[in-house]
Amino acid sequence: MSVASYKNRLLPWFIMLSLGLLSTDRIPAQEKRQLPEGDQCIICHQEEELLPPDFSENDVHLQQGLSCAGCHGGDPTKEDMDESMSPKAGFVGVPAKAQTPQFCGKCHSDINFMRAYQPRIATDQVSQFYTSVHGKKLQQGDPKVADCSSCHTAHAILSAKDPRSSVYALNVPATCQKCHSDKDYMKEYGISTTQYDEFVESVHGKALLENKDTGAPACNDCHGNHGAIPPGITSISHVCGTCHVNNMQYFATTKMAREFEKEDIHGCEECHGNHAVQKTFDDMVGVSDESVCMNCHGEGDEGYESAKQIRLSLGNLVAAYDSAAAKQTEVQRVGMDDVDIGFLLQESHQSLIQARTLVHTFDPVQVSGKTDEGIQKAREAHALALREIKDSKIRRMGFGVAALFATMLAVALFFKIREIERKQGG
Ligand code: HEC
Ligand code: HEC
Ligand code: HEC
Ligand code: HEC
Ligand code: HEC
Ligand code: HEC
Ligand code: HEC
Ligand code: HEC
Ligand code: HEC
Incomplete structure (x- = not known):
């Protein structure tokens, strides 16, 4: 079969597939479920075009058969x-904020119901x-703060694990x-409004929003989901420390x-910031x-001396590593075996990573203990x-x-053959 006839056979399939993809509204078929049948609240509100503007068929409550009446009360079997x-049927209407x-x-605090x-x-x-x-x-009557539906919506509520949810990690910011x-909106409170802009440019924001790394913190990972409090003085290092365990442990001592x-x-914020945390160097x-x-220490004090020593140790390891890595490249160029060199370099680099974390002891002795290990490996x-x-040269x-x-x-053979030929010819 020629390539052209193959194409002709595939084309109709391709078109059908494309149309199929377009028409499913990007929601996988098996996730699209039916609305509760015979629910008069939905039937009438749909007919009257009075479904709330944020209404979604995917809402977890609807999907579990907890329809309009589950939240608003009333009798969903009555057409009137x-x-x-x-x-009288328990209708409570729209709740005040x-x-x-x-x-x-009513349901979410009821452990037996939820279970x-x-x-x-x-x-x-x-x-x-x-x-x-x-x-x-x-509670004090401020209508501008977030209530449950500000973060979850009222009619398109989805599990936090669902990528379409307003509280899915990537959508939280x-x-x-x-x-x-x-x-x-925030004017009267006198707090800054730059958290999001700073976060987006931070190492965390880039990891989360650009690289889709859900291991990086979204706003709620530092502030809590429901206890959105600025982390306090004692809890802040704990918040960062839930992920950066060693940094916190070293710093705490x-x-x-x-x-x-x-x-x-x-703690951590003083050197790294909070919303604008950047890659370190x-x-x-x-x-x-x-x-x-140098924001707090100056020439002559202990902090200054330690800072100087620590920087020196790190620099020495980086220099030793770079020089060994350059030699490894040379080995590769002459086509010799560099596997063991690679392992040693890896170990050296591991020491460098650990030394950078050990910076948080702010103790030159602990840092140089680790950098010396790395330098040793780099030298090997x-x-x-x-x-x-050298072997390659000898070879x-x-x-x-x-x-x-x-x-x-x-050459000798050539002359010998010619000599034989000449003898035979002559
Ligand atoms: C036969 C039609 C019909 C049925 C059945 C119906 N509704 Fe309504 N609903 C309306 C109309 C029309 C309005 C807007 C006029 C009004 O507020 O009276 C409304 C308004 C509402 C509102 C907004 C009320 C407010 O104060 O703004 C809610 C909430 C509501 N309905 C929920 C429900 C629930 C829950 C059910 C089922 C138990 C239900 N409806 C059944 C027609 C209906
Ligand atoms: C998970 C609970 C929940 C369910 C289920 C629910 N609602 Fe609501 N509804 C709310 C809340 C909370 C509000 C008020 C906040 C808001 O409007 O965002 C509200 C507001 C409304 C309003 C007023 C909207 C407005 O813009 O003023 C209407 C109408 C309404 N709901 C109808 C319905 C209908 C019809 C259904 C079923 C299809 C339904 N609701 C299901 C929680 C719910
Ligand atoms: C409906 C609007 C709204 C939404 C959505 C909202 N907030 Fe707020 N938030 C406010 C208002 C208003 C305040 C009160 C500010 C104040 O009193 O300083 C506040 C206060 C705060 C505070 C305390 C600030 C302080 O005073 O130190 C934090 C922290 C906070 N919000 C974090 C969050 C996080 C995280 C989210 C998202 C998960 C969020 N907020 C979503 C409106 C909102
Ligand atoms: C400031 C935003 C915000 C407010 C206000 C808020 N939530 Fe949440 N909620 C979240 C976030 C973010 C998550 C997701 C946490 C995660 O990633 O697991 C969540 C998760 C949940 C969950 C499922 C996870 C669980 O096991 O706790 C429920 C249920 C919930 N919220 C109900 C509520 C109710 C009820 C209210 C009002 C009392 C409320 N939320 C107010 C942001 C908020
Ligand atoms: C009639 C009882 C009821 C009411 C009222 C109700 N919920 Fe729910 N909600 C549930 C049940 C039951 C589930 C679990 C659904 C399931 O099995 O997936 C749920 C699930 C959720 C989830 C998803 C949790 C997860 O991680 O899977 C969120 C978020 C949530 N509700 C928020 C709200 C908010 C916000 C309100 C008020 C606007 C509200 N609910 C009102 C019963 C209720
Ligand atoms: C890596 C942790 C972290 C993340 C992520 C984070 N915050 Fe913060 N946030 C903090 C810390 C720490 C403070 C300062 C607490 C203090 O100084 O009392 C703070 C303070 C705040 C405040 C109080 C006002 C201010 O600026 O000092 C608000 C509001 C706030 N954050 C909102 C947000 C929002 C919105 C997001 C997501 C876009 C977010 N935060 C992400 C750690 C974080
Ligand atoms: C939910 C986990 C989590 C929390 C909470 C968290 N971080 Fe991070 N942090 C990460 C991850 C993941 C990365 C790596 C991002 C990347 O580059 O891919 C990171 C990167 C960093 C970096 C850059 C490291 C480098 O290689 O240069 C610093 C500095 C940092 N975080 C400091 C903090 C501080 C300070 C806090 C508290 C205010 C904090 N983190 C809270 C997960 C977290
Ligand atoms: C006094 C300043 C200071 C404080 C306080 C501080 N750090 Fe650091 N941090 C640094 C410096 C300096 C570096 C860069 C080290 C290097 O690259 O040589 C760094 C590097 C980092 C790194 C990247 C290197 C690594 O370990 O992976 C992370 C993550 C980090 N810090 C997290 C934290 C956390 C979490 C806290 C709070 C428990 C904290 N830092 C407190 C100064 C500080
Ligand atoms: C926000 C201000 C601040 C920053 C930034 C800071 N320090 Fe300090 N440092 C202090 C204070 C306060 C003390 C305790 C008072 C004192 O002993 O001078 C201290 C003490 C020290 C000490 C003495 C500890 C002891 O056990 O006696 C060392 C060493 C030190 N700092 C190193 C560093 C290094 C290295 C950096 C940079 C990575 C740094 N500091 C950044 C404020 C700071």
């Missing part, structure tokens, strides 16, 4: 509007919420940003950490202009590389001698 939406937590909490559906879902959202700045202010980046606490200085420690240490790699390069010389010998042999 007055009967269906009668207070300040009532939303109880409105949702029947999804035992894994916690039942503390409402109590948690009231510990947050949002919850406290809502945009959900918070609606209010927190709105200068006019230092005198500096204790001093920070006394003076109400936030060795010159952040040391005595240059780029060093964070360097020595091995030199040996390989090449060997080849040269052999080649010369072979040529000489060939």
Whole structure:
């Protein structure tokens, strides 16, 4: 079969497939389920075109048969509007904003009710919420703070694991940003509105939003889902430390950490920031202009001396590593075996990574202990590389001698043959 006829056979399939993909609205077929049948609330609201604007068929409650009446009350079996939406049938209508937590909490704070559906879902959202700045202010009657539906929507509520959810990790920053980046909306509170913009440019924001790395923190990983409180002085290093375990452990043992606490200085934030955390580099420690240490320490004090020593140790390891790595490239170029050199370099690099974390002990002795290990490995790699390069030279010389010998042999043979030919011819 020719390529052209193959194409002709595939084309109709291709078109059908494309149309099929377009028509499924990008929702996988098996996820699209039916609305509850015979539910008069939905039937009438659909006919009257009075479905709420954020209505979605994918809402978890609808999917579990907890339809309009589950939240708003009323009798979904009655076709008549007055009967269906009668207070006698339990209809509560639209909750006032300040009532939303109880409105949702009717089920979500009821452990027995929730257990029947999804035992894994916690039942503390409402109590948690009231510990947050949002919850406290809502209780005091502030209508601008977030209530349950500000973050979850009211009619398109999905599990946080569903990529379409407003609280899916990758969508959380945009959900918070609606209010927190709105200068006019936030004006009266006198807090900054740059959290989102800074976050997007941060190492965390890039990992989360560009590389889709859900291991990187979204707003709620630092602030809590429902207890959206700015992490306090004592909890802040814990918040960062839930992911950066070693950094926190090293830092916690230092005198500096204790001093920070006394003076109400936030630990990690002081050197790394909070929303604008950036990729780190060795010159952040040391005595240059780029060093964070110089914000608080100056020539003559212990911090200054330690910063200088630590930077020196790191620099020595980097230099030893780079020089060995350059030799490895040479080994590769002459086609010799570089496997063991590679292993040694890996170990050396591992020491460098560990030394950078050990910076958080702010102790030159602990850092140089680790950098010395790395330098040792780099030196071994360097020595091995030199040996390989030398071997390759010897081998090449060997080849040269052999080649010369072979040529000489060939030449001798040539003359010998000619001599024989001449003898026979003559
Ligand atoms: C026969 C039609 C019909 C049925 C059945 C019906 N509704 Fe309605 N609903 C309406 C109309 C029309 C409105 C808007 C006019 C109004 O508020 O009276 C409305 C308004 C509402 C509102 C907004 C009320 C407000 O105060 O703004 C909610 C919430 C609501 N319906 C929920 C329900 C629920 C829950 C059910 C089922 C138990 C239900 N409806 C059944 C027609 C219906
Ligand atoms: C998970 C609970 C929940 C379910 C289920 C639910 N609602 Fe609502 N509904 C709310 C909340 C909370 C509000 C008020 C906040 C808002 O409008 O965002 C609301 C508001 C409304 C409003 C007023 C909208 C407006 O813009 O003023 C209408 C109408 C309504 N719901 C109808 C329905 C209908 C019809 C259904 C079933 C298809 C339904 N609701 C299912 C929680 C729910
Ligand atoms: C009638 C009881 C009821 C009410 C009222 C209710 N919920 Fe639910 N909700 C449930 C049940 C049951 C589930 C579990 C559904 C399932 O099995 O996936 C659920 C699931 C959820 C989930 C998904 C949890 C997950 O991780 O899978 C969220 C988020 C949620 N509800 C938020 C709300 C909010 C916000 C409100 C108020 C606007 C609300 N609910 C009102 C019963 C209710
Ligand atoms: C400031 C935004 C915000 C507010 C306000 C908020 N939530 Fe959430 N909620 C979240 C986020 C973010 C998650 C997802 C957490 C995760 O990634 O697992 C979540 C998760 C949930 C879940 C499912 C996960 C679980 O097991 O806890 C439920 C149920 C829920 N919220 C209900 C509520 C209710 C009820 C309210 C009101 C009392 C509320 N939420 C208020 C942001 C919010
Ligand atoms: C409906 C708008 C709205 C949404 C959505 C919202 N917030 Fe808020 N938030 C507010 C308002 C208003 C305040 C009160 C500001 C104040 O009193 O300083 C606040 C306060 C806060 C505070 C305390 C600030 C302080 O005073 O120190 C934090 C932290 C916070 N929000 C985080 C979040 C996070 C994280 C999200 C998303 C998961 C979020 N918010 C979603 C409106 C919102
Ligand atoms: C890596 C952790 C982390 C992440 C991610 C994070 N925050 Fe923060 N946030 C903090 C810390 C730490 C503070 C400062 C607490 C303090 O100084 O009391 C803070 C403070 C705030 C405040 C109080 C006002 C201010 O700027 O000091 C708001 C509002 C806030 N964050 C919202 C957000 C929003 C919205 C997002 C997502 C776009 C977000 N945060 C992401 C750690 C984080
Ligand atoms: C939910 C886990 C999590 C939390 C909480 C968290 N981080 Fe991170 N952090 C990460 C991940 C993942 C990366 C790597 C991002 C990347 O580059 O891919 C990272 C990267 C970093 C980096 C850059 C490291 C480098 O190689 O240069 C610094 C600095 C940092 N975080 C500091 C903090 C601080 C300070 C806090 C608290 C305010 C914090 N982190 C909270 C997960 C977290
Ligand atoms: C006094 C300043 C200072 C404090 C406080 C501080 N760091 Fe660092 N951090 C640094 C410096 C300097 C570097 C760069 C080290 C290097 O690259 O040589 C760094 C590097 C990092 C890195 C990247 C290297 C690695 O270990 O992977 C992370 C992540 C990090 N810090 C997290 C934290 C966390 C979490 C806290 C709070 C527990 C914290 N830092 C507190 C100064 C500080
Ligand atoms: C936000 C200010 C601040 C920054 C930034 C800072 N320090 Fe400190 N440092 C202090 C304070 C406060 C103390 C305790 C008072 C003192 O002993 O001088 C301290 C103490 C020290 C000590 C003495 C600890 C002891 O056990 O006696 C060393 C060493 C040190 N810092 C190293 C560093 C290094 C290295 C950096 C940069 C990576 C750095 N510091 C960045 C404020 C800071």
